[in-house]
Every structure is written in structure tokens, then in C-alpha cells.
Amino acid sequence: MSNTENKQVKIVAAIKDGTVIDRIPSDKLFKVASILHIEELSDQVTVGNNLESQELGTKGIIKVSDKFFNSKDINKIALIAPNAKLNVIKDYVVVEKKTLHLPSILEDIVKCGNPNCITNHEPMMTRFHVEDNKTLTLRCHYCERVMSGDDVKIL
Amino acid sequence: MQKSLVSITDYSKEEMLRILDYAAEFEKNPNQHILDGKVVATLFFEPSTRTRLSFETAVNRLGGRIIGFSDAATSSSSKGETLKDTIKMVSNYADLIVMRHPLEGAARYASEVAKVPVINAGDGSNQHPTQTLLDLYSIRKTQGRLNNLNIFMVGDLKYGRTVHSLLMAMAHFQPTYHFIAPEELKIPAEYKQFCDEQGIPYIEHKELNENINDADILYMTRVQRERFTDLMEYEKVKNVYTLKSKMLENTRDNMRILHPLPRVTEIDYDVDDSEKAYYFDQALNGLYARQAVISYSLGLL
Ligand SMILES: [Zn+2]
Numbered sequence: 329m330s331n332t333e334n335k336q337v338k339i340v341a342a343i344k345d346g347t348v349i350d351r352i353p354s355d356k357l358f359k360v361a362s363i364l365h366i367e368e369l370s371d372q373v374t375v376g377n378n379l380e381s382q383e384l385g386t387k388g389i390i391k392v393s394d395k396f397f398n399s400k401d402i403n404k405i406a407l408i409a410p411n412a413k414l415n416v417i418k419d420y421v422v423v424e425k426k427t428l429h430l431p432s433i434l435e436d437i438v439k440c441g442n443p444n445c446i447t448n449h450e451p452m453m454t455r456f457h458v459e460d461n462k463t464l465t466l467r468c469h470y471c472e473r474v475m476s477g478d479d480v481k482i483l
Numbered sequence: 484m485q486k487s488l489v490s491i492t493d494y495s496k497e498e499m500l501r502i503l504d505y506a507a508e509f510e511k512n513p514n515q516h517i518l519d520g521k522v523v524a525t526l527f528f529e530p531s532t533r534t535r536l537s538f539e540t541a542v543n544r545l546g547g548r549i550i551g552f553s554d555a556a557t558s559s560s561s562k563g564e565t566l567k568d569t570i571k572m573v574s575n576y577a578d579l580i581v582m583r584h585p586l587e588g589a590a591r592y593a594s595e596v597a598k599v600p601v602i603n604a605g606d607g608s609n610q611h612p613t614q615t616l617l618d619l620y621s622i623r624k625t626q627g628r629l630n631n632l633n634i635f636m637v638g639d640l641k642y643g644r645t646v647h648s649l650l651m652a653m654a655h656f657q658p659t660y661h662f663i664a665p666e667e668l669k670i671p672a673e674y675k676q677f678c679d680e681q682g683i684p685y686i687e688h689k690e691l692n693e694n695i696n697d698a699d700i701l702y703m704t705r706v707q708r709e710r711f712t713d714l715m716e717y718e719k720v721k722n723v724y725t726l727k728s729k730m731l732e733n734t735r736d737n738m739r740i741l742h743p744l745p746r747v748t749e750i751d752y753d754v755d756d757s758e759k760a761y762y763f764d765q766a767l768n769g770l771y772a773r774q775a776v777i778s779y780s781l782g783l784l
Contacts, residue, residue: 444607446588450566470588472490472609474673 346371346393348415348422349405354378356409357388363404363482364390364397371395404437404482406430407464432458434466441479445471454483485782487594487601491612491648496655498779499619505775505784506620506768509544513771517778518547524577525551526569527604528584533744534604537766538581538613541773550577567596574598579781600780608644614743615648617772621765622653622700625739629656633697637663638704638724638749640670645743646704650674660685661698665720667711691724696733701726703742703749703762721748728753741765 352360357377366373372393381387396416405412406428416424434456440447447454447470455469464477488494494502509515523542527535535553542549550573566589573580574597582590583604590603590610605611623629634653636646640662650660660678662670662685669687678685688694695701706724711717725748726740742750742762754760778784 442587444585444587446566446584446586446592446606449586450592452567452592468588470591471607472588 342420343372343374343391343393343417344420345418346391346395346416347397348417349390350387350413350415351381351384352388352390352409352412353384354386354388357390359408360388360405360412361390363408364401366390366392369395400437402426402428403431403434407434407438407477407482430458430461430464433469434458437483438466438480439483440468440471440473441475441481442468442471442473445473447471456480485600486780487597487603488612488776488780489590489594489601489603489606490610491615491652493612499616499652499655501784502616502772502775502779503620503623505779506616506771507624509771509774510768513544513774515544515774516546517783518542518545518781521547521578521781522576523547523549523579523581523777524573525549525553525604526573526580526582526584527551527553528555528582528589530554531583531605533766534583534611537769538602538604538773538777541770541777544770545774545777547777551581566593570597570601579777581777602776602780608642610648611644612648613769613773613776614645615652616776617765617769618645618649618702618741618743619652620768620772621739621741621761624768625761626699626737629653631657632659632699633661634658634700634702635661635663635695635698636670636702636704637691637726638706639668639710640664640704641668642707642710643704646670646702647674649702651677654678654681654683658683661688661694662686663688663691663694663724665689665706665716665724667716667720668706691726692730693733695730695738696735698734698738701734701738701740703740703746705743705745705747706749707747725749725751726754727751728757731757731759734759 377388414426459465587607587609594601739761
């Protein structure tokens with residue numbers, strides 16, 4: 329991390345324990361915040377956006393105190409901001425750096441974009457096969473439709 | 484071993500060929516006792532008399548018994564029961580479930596919750612694998628082989644699930660595809676990409692004319708009015724994509740015309756008298772293909 333970027337991170341207050349999601353593209357920040365249901369959390373949350381980033385131009389960052397996300401939530405982030413970095417903080421120290429990666433099967437994470445799909449009519453889990461990681465091409469396990477990440481809604 | 488058939492890709496090339504061989508046996512001897520003591524449920528959540536009669540005849544000729552319903556109004560789903568609960572209940576009674584459902588993916592889900600194998604008799608616009616197997620059977624029977632054929636697909640290549648499944652299944656047999664469709668109903672890019680990946684040559688045509696002279700199989704599909712936003716365009720297309728008997732003059736002797744039926748206007752009635760018209764025999768082949776799939780699904784072959 330460059331020096332300026334380091335300072336930028338510090339502009340958004342450091343946390344004692346919790347999770348920092350960094351390097352979120354600026355235009356994806358609020359989408360990430362929304363899929364993680366940040367607005368419903370009672371934990372202390374700091375959100376920064378349009379911060380300078382050498383890599384991205386500008387970036388967003390989310391810090392949540394005393395909150396550690398499970399892998400299902402982390403997979404959801406990978407769908408929107410695959411290059412975001414997730415750091416777990418304990419006593420002001422990064423104890424774990426998690427790189428996001430999309431699993432080959434998404435279970436109950438996204439909603440099928442096909443209105444005639446059984447998953448939109450039965451109380452059941454959705455299931456998608458990730459056909460292409462880079463283009464974010466998904467195939468519904470049930471209706472077999474191939475769709476892009478933009479065609480699906482995150483649950 | 485018992486095995487569901489939901490999508491044609493559930494079968495390997497070897498399994499498809501086995502099914503065709505069994506179907507040929509059933510054609511020679513349609514009446515068997517393979518299903519003695521077995522109960523088959525035919526669950527038609529949407530009506531399809533043609534498909535239901537074909538499956539039920541297959542079960543009857545194999546000596547099995549049938550329970551079920553022929554449309555959703557008489558099923559418990561009309562009372563708001565979930566598909567899961569209906570399937571759980573039926574799989575207590577039946578040894579095999581044959582189902583047709585208006586929603587895509589219904590058969591896959593049913594196969595996951597049922598204790599018995601499930602055969603998909605059509606799930607919305609998604610899959611209808613026994614149609615594909617009877618198409619393969621018809622092709623092999625009329626051509627004597629499946630390899631290296633010129634397969635022409637005509638009409639609605641965009642929404643037609645039968646052509647999509649046939650395209651996937653025939654890919655095992657080094658075909659050359661010709662796609663004849665109006666602009667609105669062109670074969671989707673993902674299928675052309677599939678052909679490219681498989682190294683299958685294909686040619687796209689806009690018109691139905693003498694370009695069919697090289698065909699071994701002419702696979703016609705229904706062009707449905709509701710697919711068009713512009714009805715004038717539909718009227719134009721309807722006439723241009725109608726097969727007429729004089730178009731057959733210079734076609735190959737071995738060429739056969741297939742159609743999943745029912746037809747609307749895409750094949751003139753005067754074509755019916757041609758020896759190249761195979762669509763009614765094709766429908767009968769469905770009986771043998773379904774006898775084979777039913778027996779195979781139950782692990783009885
Ligand atoms: Zn679906």
C-alpha cells in the first residue's frame with residue numbers, strides 16, 4: 329500500500345475489532361453496503377467513498393466494529409466487487425486478510441432472473457453454477473438459463 | 484440402477500445409443516411384461532394430450548399401471564400445495580414419476596425431492612428430453628446412421644427447445660448444421676458458440692429455398708404468432724417459411740422431413756403424401772423411445 333493510500337485509510341477511523349472491506353470500486357460501494365445489510369446493523373459502522381486509490385482512481389471502504397462476516401456474506405461481495413479486500417481486525421491489528429473468490433456453485437445467494445423459473449414459485453433454495461468467473465456468467469441449476477451477474481438479484 | 488431423465492445432457496453419448504438400441508427392440512416387440520407390478524405416476528400440471536397418451540401407452544404396453552392427473556385443475560397443486568409436497572406424496576405410491584410442468588426447472592427440483600426416478604415430459608420452455616431421443620431414433624432409423632449428416636433446422640430457432648436439445652445431442656455425431664430462420668427467430672449466439680467450441684460447422688440461411696437440396700434431415704419447427712412484435716412481419720415470415728411439395732423436387736432421396744408436431748402452417752398438406760414426409764412415423768417412434776427410457780430409468784434393462 330502506498331503512503332498516501334495508507335493515510336487515506338486512516339482518515340476513516342481505525343477500529344479495534346471488526347472487519348474492514350477495502351478497495352471497493354466507488355460506484356459499487358453502496359451496493360456492497362446494501363447487500364451486507366449494513367443499514368440494519370447496530371454495530372459501529374464507518375463508510376468512506378471516493379477516496380484516492382492508485383489502483384482504482386477512487387475507491388470506497390467499509391469498516392464495521394465487532395462484526396465478522398460469514399463466508400456466505402463474503403461470497404455475495406465477490407459477486408459485486410470481486411477485487412475488494414477484506415481484513416479481519418483484532419485489537420487494532422490485521423489478523424486475517426481474505427481475498428474474495430466466487431465459489432463454483434452459489435447456493436441461495438442470488439435470485440433467478442427468469443420469472444418462469446421454479447425457484448421463483450416454490451419455497452426453495454436457489455442454485456447457480458458459475459460458468460465463467462471473469463465475465464460473471466451464471467447458469468441456473470433449475471431452469472438452466474445462462475445469465476450475467478447483472479440479470480440476477482442478490483438475495 | 485435407477486436414474487432420472489430431466490435434461491438430455493443427463494445422458495452420455497453411450498447412454499443415448501443404448502436407449503436407441505432398446506427402442507429398436509421395443510419396435511420389434513412392443514408388448515412386454517417389464518413393468519409387471521409397477522405403478523407409474525403421470526403428473527401433468529399442464530395439459531398435453533399428445534405427450535401424455537404416448538407415455539401412458541408406453542406404460543400400458545410394458546404391463547405397468549398408471550396413476551396421476553392430466554391437468555393442474557384436478558391436482559392438489561390447485562389447492563395451493565407446493566410441488567415438493569405433491570411429489571413427496573406421489574413418490575410414496577409410485578415407482579416412477581413422469582411429469583410435465585409449466586415452470587422451468589420443475590422436473591429437476593422434483594427429481595431432487597422424489598424418492599423414485601423422475602422423467603421430464605416438458606418443463607416450460609426448458610427441456611423435453613424424450614422428444615430429443617425420439618428425434619435421434621427417427622434420424623438413425625431413416626438414415627441408417629447418426630454420423631456425418633447434414634441437419635437443417637428451420638423456423639423458430641430462437642425459442643424452439645426441441646431444436647436446442649437436438650443440436651446438443653447430435654453434437655456427438657459430427658454433423659453439419661444449417662440454420663434457416665427469420666431475423667427475429669435466429670439461433671441464439673450461445674448455441675453458435677457451442678458449435679464453435681465443438682468444432683461443428685454451421686451455415687445460417689435467411690430463406691427456405693433450394694438451399695435445402697443438400698439436406699439429409701429437414702427439421703421443421705412451428706413459427707408461433709406470439710413470438711412476433713410486428714404482426715406484418717409474422718404474415719411475411721409465415722409464407723416464406725412454409726415447406727411446399729415442389730420444393731422437394733431436387734432434394735436428396737434419403738432426405739426426411741421431421742417435425743415435433745403439432746404443425747400450424749409450416750408444412751403444406753400436399754407434403755404429407757411425399758415419402759420424404761416422416762413426421763407421423765416420428766411421433767410413433769416416441770412410443771418406443773419412451774418405453775426404452777421408462778425401463779432404463781427403473782433400472783430394468
Ligand atoms: Zn432459474
